[in-house]
Amino acid sequence: MSAADIDTLSRLAVHTMTTKPWDLETAAEKYGAAGIPAITVWRQWLEGRTLAETKQILDDQGLAVAAHCRGGFFPSTEPSGRQSAIDDNLRCIDEAAAIGAPMVVLVCGAVPEQSLPESRKQIAEGIAACLEHAGTCGVKLAIEPLHPMYADQRSAVNTLGQANALCDTIQSEWVGIAADVYHLWWDDRLEAEIKRAGSRILGFHLCDWLSPTHDLLLDRGLMGEGCIKIREIRGWIEATGFTGYHEVEIFSSRHWERDQDTFLEEIKQAYLSVC
Numbered sequence: 702m703s704a705a706d707i708d709t710l711s712r713l714a715v716h717t718m719t720t721k722p723w724d725l726e727t728a729a730e731k732y733g734a735a736g737i738p739a740i741t742v743w744r745q746w747l748e749g750r751t752l753a754e755t756k757q758i759l760d761d762q763g764l765a766v767a768a769h770c771r772g773g774f775f776p777s778t779e780p781s782g783r784q785s786a787i788d789d790n791l792r793c794i795d796e797a798a799a800i801g802a803p804m805v806v807l808v809c810g811a812v813p814e815q816s817l818p819e820s821r822k823q824i825a826e827g828i829a830a831c832l833e834h835a836g837t838c839g840v841k842l843a844i845e846p847l848h849p850m851y852a853d854q855r856s857a858v859n860t861l862g863q864a865n866a867l868c869d870t871i872q873s874e875w876v877g878i879a880a881d882v883y884h885l886w887w888d889d890r891l892e893a894e895i896k897r898a899g900s901r902i903l904g905f906h907l908c909d910w911l912s913p914t915h916d917l918l919l920d921r922g923l924m925g926e927g928c929i930k931i932r933e934i935r936g937w938i939e940a941t942g943f944t945g946y947h948e949v950e951i952f953s954s955r956h957w958e959r960d961q962d963t964f965l966e967e968i969k970q971a972y973l974s975v976c
């Protein structure tokens with residue numbers, strides 16, 4: 702690897718979900734050996750050991766934690782459901798602090814039984830209820846707008862414009878945005894809304910949109926396999942002054958069936974050549 706490649710890789714992070722067949726110990730060891738400096742830990746990978754033990758596994762490989770995934774899912778038709786979501790997000794913030802993650806990524810939630818504006822109102826209330834704890838723990842909350850195909854059950858926040866509006870409503874230094882190319886690439890307002898978001902952008906997620914896409918959730922592409930103009934979007938993100946990690950987040954049953962060592966090497970090469 703050239704010195705320039707090593708420099709470029711210094712911004713790379715990989716989500717544990719990307720290499721789903723690997724447990725945390727294996728993922729940490731493999732990422733570390735591959736020269737990948739950072740990891741985003743999904744909550745499922747915390748199971749079966751203490752948070753201190755998890756942090757030790759990451760520290761042993763010299764891995765920084767880019768983010769903790771994921772909190773959110775605030776809306777519910779029942780007040781008790783909304784309260785239990787808030788309680789769960791407070792726990793997620795505690796976990797993030799314990800493993801050294803600077804932010805929790807929020808998949809904000811939606812329920813098909815109620816309107817999207819009602820869900821967005823509940824999302825704003827849910828996030829507001831977590832702000833004090835986020836500030837105490839020093840953990841930011843990154844609202845991740847999701848592609849509109851998920852507006853029924855996963856998120857009522859579907860554009861960067863809506864995420865910016867939510868940030869305008871909440872007005873807190875502890876709230877920002879995770880921008881994922883998979884969810885946002887189609888939006889003709891994207892460049893303008895990235896500019897508007899400015900320093901609110903806390904996270905930047907990478908993968909690609911396959912054409913055709915065979916599964917709404919588990920058929921994301923490796924960067925370069927699809928139609929997203931990743932380098933152009935990255936340029937807009939960097940123009941805001943963003944200096945955070947570029948997080949590779951690929952849900953793909955096709956890639957999970959393959960040899961994960963090969964896949965990780967392809968991720969590095971794709972990152973260097975396409976992103």
Ligand code: ZN
Pocket residue numbers: 845881906950
């Ligand atoms: Zn994402």
